[in-house]
Amino acid sequence: MSALSIRPAAAADSADIESVVRESWLEANKNLIPADSQRALTNSRNLAGFVAGEWQTINVAVVNGEIVGAVGVNPAGVIWMLYVLPAYQGCGVGSALYDAAIGSIRSAGQRRAVLEVLAANENAVAFYRARGWVPEGRRTEHIPGFRFTALRMGLALA
Secondary structure (H helix, E strand, O other): OOOOOEEOOOOOHHHHHHHHHHHEEEHHOOOOHHHHHHHHHHHHHHHHHHHHHHHHEEEEOOOEEEEEEEEOOOOOOOOEEEEHHHHHHHOOOOHHHHHHHHHHHHOOOOOOOEEEEOOOOOOEEHHHOOOOOOOEEEEEEEEOOOOEEEEEEEOOOO
């Protein structure tokens, strides 16, 4: 892998971020989501509008000029997304994005971070547990044709 850089997102990155989120989320959850729900999510444009409105809270990972990952964090200490293209998983991209997110949370003066992840996404849960995150609760959510459980996790920051 060529040089990896992490930078704040720009408004012009919205479409690339949307693609990263969609491809990564669908790949990570392909065995958890019914095929008709996958098709609906693949064709949904709701994500584009959301990303376009939230790009100021996103950092992107760039390799060879291509956005290959994205992390969203708010000043209250919530990591609201972290996605890496499947071809770049296991190469340190997720860890670099994670480190940037934790740095942002610390810079905002927060002493605690929180996030939610699909409880059935064992790789994501393991990623966070390995970094000291602990489960704090669960909630059930419903998208058309699919009900899932989100695992809420927390991390105390020194």
